[in-house]
Structure formats: structure tokens, C-alpha cells
Amino acid sequence: MSLQDLRSAIPGGRVLEVTTTTGCIVGCSYCPQDKFAARQRAVSHVKHLRLEDFKRCLARVPAAVDISFAGYSEPWLNPNCTEMVEHAYACGHDIRIFTTLVGMNGRDLRRLLALRFRVFVVHVFDDGAYMNSRLVRQKYFDLIRQLVDADISSIRFVVVGEVHPNIVEIVPAEALVRTSALSSRGGSVDPKMVEPRQSVVGALTCADERQYRNVLLPNGDVTLCCMDFERRHVLGNLLREKYEELFEGPIFCEIVDRMNGMEGFLLCRMCEFAEPKASC
Ligand code: SF4
Numbered sequence: 001m002s003l004q005d006l007r008s009a010i011p012g013g014r015v016l017e018v019t020t021t022t023g024c025i026v027g028c029s030y031c032p033q034d035k036f037a038a039r040q041r042a043v044s045h046v047k048h049l050r051l052e053d054f055k056r057c058l059a060r061v062p063a064a065v066d067i068s069f070a071g072y073s074e075p076w077l078n079p080n081c082t083e084m085v086e087h088a089y090a091c092g093h094d095i096r097i098f099t100t101l102v103g104m105n106g107r108d109l110r111r112l113l114a115l116r117f118r119v120f121v122v123h124v125f126d127d128g129a130y131m132n133s134r135l136v137r138q139k140y141f142d143l144i145r146q147l148v149d150a151d152i153s154s155i156r157f158v159v160v161g162e163v164h165p166n167i168v169e170i171v172p173a174e175a176l177v178r179t180s181a182l183s184s185r186g187g188s189v190d191p192k193m194v195e196p197r198q199s200v201v202g203a204l205t206c207a208d209e210r211q212y213r214n215v216l217l218p219n220g221d222v223t224l225c226c227m228d229f230e231r232r233h234v235l236g237n238l239l240r241e242k243y244e245e246l247f248e249g250p251i252f253c254e255i256v257d258r259m260n261g262m263e264g265f266l267l268c269r270m271c272e273f274a275e276p277k278a279s280c
């Protein structure tokens with residue numbers, strides 16, 4: 001399976017991604033999460049999204065919106081992540097998971113296996129080219145074996161580059177997606193690592209309509225999408241506003257106007273998902 005096949009297999013529709021914590025110890029060298037952490041710490045001292053705040057935010061989100069545990073850090077670095085997943089599931093949301101398994105333990109996994117997932121993607125450790133192999137220990141091997149044995153039909157494993165040699169035998173080849181394609185995350189990744197794309201001029205569209213796949217942060221703020229590590233477009237705050245209001249406020253309206261060609265800063269212009277709109 002290629003990365004393109006994986007993208008096609010991930011359903012569209014509205015999604016709220018959850019960034020459960022500020023800062024990510026996994027520290028993949030192609031990820032600008034340090035920029036996110038610096039920007040986020042400048043506006044909020046809340047490191048972990050609190051369980052009660054997650055519940056308050058979720059109560060404002062219609063059940064038709066999928067909840068995705070992904071965001072700008074490894075979700076299981078927040079000790080309440082499994083409980084958040086269970087709560088969102090019990091509220092009737094479809095659940096998507098993107099995890100490296102770092103921070104998860106066997107008990108978390110057993111609880112997760114009682115649920116059903118729309119998407120379950122494991123970002124597996126590479127051979128040390130981009131990820132820190134010191135996190136690949138016995139506990140990690142046990143967890144990944146347990147996950148493979150559970151035989152979740154929707155599960156996919158993704159690696160950038162080559163799989164870590166000690167897990168290459170564990171991960172089923174037919175469920176593994178290898179990629180070398182890196183995203184500049186709207187120009188946030190070090191340009192020595194990923195050269196930013198040439199800016200898109202004029203009207204544009206987002207290939208996956210990711211302007212409706214927004215990201216909840218630990219303090220309740222909601223950013224535009226998975227590319228907005230630097231908080232360039234904050235739509236509102238779900239601790240104060242309803243989900244629908246995020247799309248009625250001045251920030252989102254301005255984004256739509258700029259996507260339609262209006263002047264002014266727009267993250268999409270530097271993003272690999274943006275496509276120039278054909279003029280008639
Ligand atoms: S890619 Fe994911 S796991 Fe790696 S540093 Fe970024 S947020 Fe953490």
C-alpha cells in the first residue's frame with residue numbers, strides 16, 4: 001500500500017483532531033512540534049489537556065464530527081488519553097487514532113481493543129534516521145506485538161524511511177506503508193530538511209478539505225488544521241464557543257475569503273495540500 005492509497009482510504013468529512021499535550025518527546029526531526037510548543041506556551045501554561053476540559057469541549061461538538069487522536073504531539077503522552085477516547089466513543093463519535101504508541105501501556109491497549117475505530121494508524125519507529133531509537137525498548141516490542149495479534153481490520157503501520165531493524169519482523173508487510181515524502185507543514189519544518197513549496201497565488205482549494213479537520217489544543221483553542229503548528233489561524237476556543245460558531249466567526253470567514261483569492265496571510269499558500277483553483 002502506498003501513502004496515496006492510505007490517504008484515499010482515510011474517510012473525508014468533518015474531524016476534530018485532539019492535541020492532548022504541549023511538547024512531544026518523540027522528537028522526529030521532520031516535525032516542527034518544538035515551534036508549536038513555543039507558540040502554545042506563550043499563550044497558555046496548560047501542558048496536558050485536562051479530562052474535564054476535554055469533556056466540556058466535546059459536549060459542544062456534534063456526534064457527526066469524527067474525533068481524531070493525533071494533533072501536534074503524541075496523544076498518549078497525556079495519561080488520560082485512553083479515557084478521552086472511551087468518552088468520545090461513548091458520546092457516539094467515530095474515532096480515528098494516529099499514534100507512535102509512546103506513552104501507551106498494555107492496559108491502555110486492552111481498553112482500546114474493546115472499541116471500534118474508523119482509522120487506526122501506527123507511526124512506527126524508523127532505523128534511527130529521523131527518530132530517536134532510545135524509545136524502542138522491550139515495552140514497545142510487547143505493545144506492538146499485542147497490537148498486531150489483536151488483528152484490527154482498519155490498522156495500518158506507517159514509516160518514513162526504513163523500519164527499525166528490531167521490529168521489521170513484527171509489523172505485517174501487507175499493512176505497512178513506507179514513505180519518503182515529507183511535508184513542510186506549511187513551511188514550519190526546517191527548510192534544510194524539507195524545502196517549502198512555491199507559494200500558491202490567487203484562489204485555491206484544500207485537496208482534502210482540511211479546513212474542516214481542525215485541531216483542539218490543550219487550552220481549548222482550535223486551530224485551522226494539522227499543518228498549523230504555529231497557531232497562524234486560531235478559529236476560537238471550545239471551552240467558550242460552540243463548534244458551529246468556529247465557522248461563523250471572523251477568522252474562519254477571512255480564511256474562506258483568502259482561499260477565494262483575497263489578499264492577506266494564508267497558511268494554505270505554503271501547504272502541499274493546496275491546489276490552485278482553475279479559473280473559468
Ligand atoms: S511526528 Fe508525531 S511523534 Fe513525531 S515528534 Fe511530531 S508529533 Fe511527535
Ligand code: SF4
Pocket residue numbers: 186205206207208209210211224225226227228267268269271272273274
Ligand atoms: S491547504 Fe493546507 S493549510 Fe490549508 S486547510 Fe488544507 S491542509 Fe490546512
